[in-house]
Amino acid sequence: MKRKFTIIFLIVFIFSLVGYAAAGPTEVTDAVRVRSRGREYTYLGRDDSFFELKAVDVEGVGGQGALHILHVIGNEEEEDFKVTTFDENKEKVRTLIDTDRKYGGIVGQNFHRGEDPKYLQVQAEGEWDIGQFLLGSAPDQLLGIRDSANFDSDSVVLIGPDIEEDKEAYINTSSKAKVKTWGSEIVHFDTNNAINSETFTIKGSDQAIEVRTPAGNDVHLEILGRAN
Numbered sequence: 001m002k003r004k005f006t007i008i009f010l011i012v013f014i015f016s017l018v019g020y021a022a023a024g025p026t027e028v029t030d031a032v033r034v035r036s037r038g039r040e041y042t043y044l045g046r047d048d049s050f051f052e053l054k055a056v057d058v059e060g061v062g063g064q065g066a067l068h069i070l071h072v073i074g075n076e077e078e079e080d081f082k083v084t085t086f087d088e089n090k091e092k093v094r095t096l097i098d099t100d101r102k103y104g105g106i107v108g109q110n111f112h113r114g115e116d117p118k119y120l121q122v123q124a125e126g127e128w129d130i131g132q133f134l135l136g137s138a139p140d141q142l143l144g145i146r147d148s149a150n151f152d153s154d155s156v157v158l159i160g161p162d163i164e165e166d167k168e169a170y171i172n173t174s175s176k177a178k179v180k181t182w183g184s185e186i187v188h189f190d191t192n193n194a195i196n197s198e199t200f201t202i203k204g205s206d207q208a209i210e211v212r213t214p215a216g217n218d219v220h221l222e223i224l225g226r227a228n
């Protein structure tokens with residue numbers, strides 16, 4: 001009888017752990033410092049945190065209101081570093097960053113259709129800094145409107161709010177990468193190998209190009225001109 005009771009207790013305990021893991025975090029961390037300026041927010045914290053993302057004022061920015069970026073700096077100690085979004089029910093939306101290397105990159109938020117993250121979870125050791133910006137009002141030093149760019153981590157390159165005609169873009173990477181355009185939401189590359197001097201088409205509705213790649217991967221991206 002005692003053995004049977006022990007087995008039942010273990011089963012209930014295991015299922016309770018599984019249910020807790022599936023539900024995600026439940027308590028918001030108060031230790032995160034938030035700074036605001038205009039249409040941007042900066043979140044400053046240390047170690048593990050779970051906090052609410054602020055709603056950014058989208059007045060006057062037209063169709064770009066739903067497109068945000070997160071500029072993330074952290075993991076100086078090169079431990080496990082993970083950043084995940086959760087919806088208003090505190091259910092996981094997607095993992096933005098998962099690395100064990102020092103990180104300094106830009107990732108898209110509200111990129112996928114129907115995605116509306118409400119909370120951000122940071123799993124880390126040490127200090128971290130996350131800036132939240134509307135795509136149309138991010139600082140030029142982060143995005144800018146560029147014909148070419150070089151970077152070595154996740155990045156977003158702004159190509160302008162409107163393109164009258166399609167254009168060709170060229171990309172070269174030293175390691176695996178995923179390349180997607182904001183607007184048409186086309187995934188042009190998603191590979192575990194280097195992208196060697198490949199071209200792809202930017203549609204007239206595209207506003208930016210997002211490149212997801214491991215830290216330390218050298219990337220060269222260039223907009224060549226109008227597509228034939």
